[in-house]
Amino acid sequence: MLKIMLVDDHEVVRLGIKALLSNFPEYEVVTEASNSQEAVSRASEYQPDVIIMDIRLPGKNGIEATKEIMAENPDTKIIMLTSFAEDDLLFDAINAGAYGYILKQIGSDDLLNALAAIGRGEALLDPALTQKVFKRVREASRKATDEAFAALSDQELRILSLISEGKTNKQIASDIFLSEKTVRNYVSSILSKLNLSTRSEAAAYAVKHAVFDHVPRSE
Secondary structure, eight states, X not given: OEEEEEEOSOHHHHHHHHHHHTTOTTEEEEEEESSHHHHHHHHHHHOOXXXXXXXXXXXXXXXXXXXXXXXXXXXXXXXXXXXOTTOTHHHHHHXXXXXXXXXXXXXXXXXXXXXXXXXXXXXXXOHHHHHHHHHHHHHHHHHHHHHHTTTSOHHHHHHHHHHHTTOOHHHHHHHHTOOHHHHHHHHHHHHHHTTOOSHXXXXXXXXXXXXXXXXXXXX
């Protein structure tokens, strides 16, 4: 039996879904909530298997509630209830851990099919929306990587890449035709700009953020 919690600020919506599910013994509505605060509190208290959550709630929206619930109950499957499949908030909801979404306009059979799919461990994401979510995540990742080295000059990027290869100041100086003292000054500047303390931290940071993709090519 799937234990279900309903979260919607419109009582008539909750009543309609609850009435439908009452005809099927495999589903049990264990609790309801009309706002995010209630949702978080009752999710912790009742530990539902599935939460059907309105994406737009008064005060904190369903996304904020999803984040808080998933932090405490990562096994709970949260389905966003929305009026529009293209709702921008859906992207944030999926990133927050939502299992999928259903439209408020869907028929009773579609809702039951969605719950049956969840019972089988299937996700409820339209393929087109999935691609949009992944695209947004990739763009955010690229932006974060670009910003990771924004404060560094081209020469500092070159030196950081050599640090990540485990080279000493003397070896770096030889590779790029600078004095060892100049390289040492560059290394100090790099550590300061990246708010790091040691060469090993700088090397790890460089690898994590793929510094070689950012080092300018030699003319």
